[in-house]
Amino acid sequence: MTDAPRRRGAERTDAIMLTTLELGREIGYARLSIEAVAARAGVGKHTIYRRWSSKGALLLDSLLSLNESGLDYPDTGDIAADLRAQIYAAVDLLGGPPFGPLFQALVGEAQHDRQVAVTLNERFIAPQADKTVARLKAARDQGQVAPDFDLELAMAILSGPLYFQLLITQEPLTHEYVDRVLDALFAGLRPS
Amino acid sequence: MTDAPRRRGAERTDAIMLTTLELGREIGYARLSIEAVAARAGVGKHTIYRRWSSKGALLLDSLLSLNESGLDYPDTGDIAADLRAQIYAAVDLLGGPPFGPLFQALVGEAQHDRQVAVTLNERFIAPQADKTVARLKAARDQGQVAPDFDLELAMAILSGPLYFQLLITQEPLTHEYVDRVLDALFAGLRPS
DNA sequence: TTAACGGTACGGCACGTGCCGTACTTGACT
DNA sequence: AGTCAAGTACGGCACGTGCCGTACCGTTAA
Missing domain, CATH: 1.10.10.60 (Homeodomain-like)
Known part of the structure; x- marks a missing residue:
């Protein structure tokens, strides 16, 4: 761009x-x-x-x-803790100024400007997602998650609720909310 | 409004x-x-x-x-099947014209018009969410999910990935994707 | 010499508001 | 019941404003 x-x-x-x-x-x-x-x-x-x-x-x-190097994610060997740290970092960045409001505005633009949408994905969303996927892949290689675990999908499931909160309900993104989401996901949403 | x-x-x-x-x-x-x-x-x-x-x-x-009565959701007694039906219906509505593009445009507007954001939540998002929560509550009352199950949070977790797909990656919303999300959620995202 | 620059002016579009004259509804008074 | 005056929403038009994206200056720096 x-x-x-x-x-x-x-x-x-x-x-x-x-x-x-x-x-x-x-x-x-x-x-x-x-x-x-x-x-x-x-x-x-x-x-x-x-x-x-x-x-x-x-x-x-x-x-x-504002975020030239991208977020830096740790690998301590503990996938649950590392995921939490990643999402904390993402939430800290997206949740407050100056990054948050600007990001919201850009997503707004992306809804009626295909070029912006594509570039936003290529230059920001995908690189961050790749880091999460990479960390998940390491965990899978070490047998910490099931071999058939769909990493890309897990990424979307982890991120989705945060974007929902940021873009739709537009309520504050807090570590407490991240914890609730992660705890629920780790526990599993198992009906019956 | x-x-x-x-x-x-x-x-x-x-x-x-x-x-x-x-x-x-x-x-x-x-x-x-x-x-x-x-x-x-x-x-x-x-x-x-x-x-x-x-x-x-x-x-x-x-x-x-375009959606005056809102989506109508079934209660067959099978919470998993009913949830799937709900989300299929939502995806069918949001995923295609004329509703989908208009909804996207509105979310775009909502990113820089607080009044639109609030009203969109009050008049569309919340009513739909309430129906999902109501169905989940019935399931909880019948012991099909744990008593401490956070219904509002479950709603966000179910919806989040779909909005992510619609607004961020802007890839098509398909029943197949819904199935993958639901299957992953029901199975639980359990590391370690 | 040439390319990028700051500045200015331009036509065009859509905004939101004001002012017309008109049509329709309402309600009071025959 | 019939009439008419008041009120209101209307379509149409014009206005001033702001910003768009482009074009053309004269200037500056490599």
Whole structure:
């Protein structure tokens, strides 16, 4: 989605993304206009349009600049504890500013901009999911979960309730909620 | 969100929502403008603004008009089968047009319009969730699930992966996917 | 010399509001 | 019952505003 950072203009690119974050925090990412970003960053609109094809693309790069290395996940050998740590970290990131509101805005954009949806998945969702899947795979290799355990599906089941909370009910994401979800999942939702 | 249906203007209200659905299906709900709806419906813009305070409010009422009675859920005594039936029905509704795209657009709106978010929860999410919780409660009363079973949480865990699929990865919602989720949940996600 | 830049202006669209004149409903007074 | 005045919602139109994305400046820096 980034149109290849310019060699000379990299600091300008950063300045624009920084202004985007700052202005977005102040007035909300919905009300953010490219014109306002350009004005505050002391930059021509052309300079923004040259780098990003849409407001969504700009938001996405700004979001990623807040989390460049991605979340780092531990492997202590205890899969249950490690999963909990991963989800705590994800919830800490998504649950609060500045990442949370921006992420929400981006998911909003993704609902009517296919390009944003695809890129959001490729550049943020999938890389994080891959880390969780990798940790689950290690656990499976060590026989800590069943051999036929569907790792991708487990990922979706672990993440789903959190996104539901964040995007639909829009209630706070807390460690306490994570604990309740994990405890219920580990116990199993077994009717009859 | 509806500003109390007018006695005389009810058919006009319906005509506006119908035009909204029609035009939204043609050009997408993101590109939909109130001006265009007014023009096609042969109605003054005032007449729309008099009834709905925002585009989101209009979309929401249009959505609800597609599903006035809500989904009807069975109680055959088999909680596992009934849950599956519930989720099949929800997926059939959310997964395809015209309801699916409109719902997606609304969730998008909800990410930057608190009023839409609240009303969407009150008028659509919560009523559906209540039905699931009610069915789960009946099962608990009959001893088919543990007495300390957290019904609200179970609801979130059942729904979460579907919304994740719909809103984030934006892959098709199929019965097959529902089956995989349910089977995994019933089996329990038990590490170690 | 050339490319990227900041700045400005532009046409276009949709917003939300105000003001028309019209149609319809209502209710009071014959 | 018949009439009519008041009130209200309406369609249509125009307005000012904000932002879009593009084009064209003159300037700056490699």
